[in-house]
Amino acid sequence: MEGDEIEKVHLNNGVEMPVIGLGTFLMKPEEAEDAVYNALQVGYRLIDTANAYLNERASLWRRISMCP
Numbered sequence: 001m002e003g004d005e006i007e008k009v010h011l012n013n014g015v016e017m018p019v020i021g022l023g024t025f026l027m028k029p030e031e032a033e034d035a036v037y038n039a040l041q042v043g044y045r046l047i048d049t050a051n052a053y054l055n056e057r058a059s060l061w062r063r064i065s066m067c068p
């Protein structure tokens with residue numbers, strides 16, 4: 001791993017997946033929105049969300065779409 005490059009693993013289907021990600025389980029929707037936005041700003045590309053967490057809402061995805 002060089003510099004700020006995030007380490008990845010190669011999955012059996014050929015996809016590369018970052019080894020470090022952000023989990024949003026037990027975060028309130030507002031907390032998840034801010035955490036996801038900030039994580040993407042600093043280079044995270046693996047974000048774990050689920051409808052069952054009750055924080056996967058359109059507002060969360062709007063925040064993601066705000067990232068460059």
